[in-house]
Amino acid sequence: MNHPLNILVVEDEYITQKTITVLLTEMGYNVVGTAMNAQEAIEVLSENKVEFALLDITIQGEKDGIWLANYIQEKYSIPHVFLTAYSDDVTVKNAIATNPYGYLIKPFQKAELFTAIEIAMLNYNKQNVTIPKESAYIYIKHNEVFEKVAIENIIYAESQKNYLLIGTPEKEYRYRSTITEFMDKLPANFIKTHKGFIVNKTKIDGYNISFITIGSKKIPISKTYKDFVISELNSSQS
Structure with a gap:
C-alpha cells in the first residue's frame, strides 16, 4: 500500500x-x-x-x-x-x-x-496541514526517497523528540514532526493514549487499563489519558 x-x-x-x-x-x-x-x-x-x-x-x-x-x-x-x-x-x-x-x-x-x-x-x-478523510495519504521520507503512505495504513505514532516513529504493517518510518502537529492532521479514528503515543483505533487487537496491544506491539496508556481512552474504545465496540 x-x-x-x-x-x-x-x-x-x-x-x-x-x-x-x-x-x-x-x-x-x-x-x-x-x-x-x-x-x-x-x-x-x-x-x-x-x-x-x-x-x-x-x-x-x-x-x-x-x-x-x-x-x-x-x-x-x-x-x-x-x-x-x-x-x-x-x-x-x-x-x-x-x-x-x-x-x-x-x-x-x-x-x-x-x-x-x-x-x-x-x-x-x-x-497540507489537515488530512480530511481516512483514505488520504501523507508523504514520508524512507531510505532517502519519499513514499506515499495511506493514513488508514498507519498503526501508531511514537514521539522521539523532534521526530516520530510511524508504524505501518510494511515498515516503520521516521517523520519529522511533533506529536501534537501530527495529531492535528489525523481523522477521528486516531487517539492519543499517552503524551508520546497515538494509535489507530481500527488496528487495536486488545487493551487493559495500562496498555494497548497491536500485534506484538504494546502501547502504554498513561493515567492522564486512561479515562478518555477506555471511553473511546468502549464506544467503538458499542
Missing part, C-alpha cells in the same frame, strides 16, 4: 528527459510517464496516479510549462517543480505565480534534483 513517489517528467529535449528519468530511477522514485508537450502530459495525468511533476517551462506546442502548471494545480493539486534554462525576471515571475514548490535552472546535478524534490515534499506536507 506504501510506495515511492510517482513522478511525471515534462521535458522536450530528449537527452535531458532521459537523463532526468535515469537520475530519478537511481534515486528510487517511480517515473510513471514522460511528455514532450502539454497534451502528452495531460494524457499521462489522466491515465496514471501522478503525485509529483517536473515541468520544463519552454516545451513544444502553444501551451507552455506555466500553462501546464496551472492546469495541474486546478485539476490535481499535486506539487510541481519547474525546470528551465532561463532565469530572467519575466520567466521567474510567471513561474512563481503558479505556486511551484521549486525552481531548477538547467543544467543541474543529481544532488540539486534530489534536494529540490526533498524541499518540495517537505513544503507540501507543511502546507
Whole structure:
C-alpha cells in the first residue's frame, strides 16, 4: 500500500528527459510517464496516479510549462517543480505565480534534483496541514526517497523528540514532526493514549487499563489519558 513517489517528467529535449528519468530511477522514485508537450502530459495525468511533476517551462506546442502548471494545480493539486534554462525576471515571475514548490535552472546535478524534490515534499506536507478523510495519504521520507503512505495504513505514532516513529504493517518510518502537529492532521479514528503515543483505533487487537496491544506491539496508556481512552474504545465496540 506504501510506495515511492510517482513522478511525471515534462521535458522536450530528449537527452535531458532521459537523463532526468535515469537520475530519478537511481534515486528510487517511480517515473510513471514522460511528455514532450502539454497534451502528452495531460494524457499521462489522466491515465496514471501522478503525485509529483517536473515541468520544463519552454516545451513544444502553444501551451507552455506555466500553462501546464496551472492546469495541474486546478485539476490535481499535486506539487510541481519547474525546470528551465532561463532565469530572467519575466520567466521567474510567471513561474512563481503558479505556486511551484521549486525552481531548477538547467543544467543541474543529481544532488540539486534530489534536494529540490526533498524541499518540495517537505513544503507540501507543511502546507497540507489537515488530512480530511481516512483514505488520504501523507508523504514520508524512507531510505532517502519519499513514499506515499495511506493514513488508514498507519498503526501508531511514537514521539522521539523532534521526530516520530510511524508504524505501518510494511515498515516503520521516521517523520519529522511533533506529536501534537501530527495529531492535528489525523481523522477521528486516531487517539492519543499517552503524551508520546497515538494509535489507530481500527488496528487495536486488545487493551487493559495500562496498555494497548497491536500485534506484538504494546502501547502504554498513561493515567492522564486512561479515562478518555477506555471511553473511546468502549464506544467503538458499542
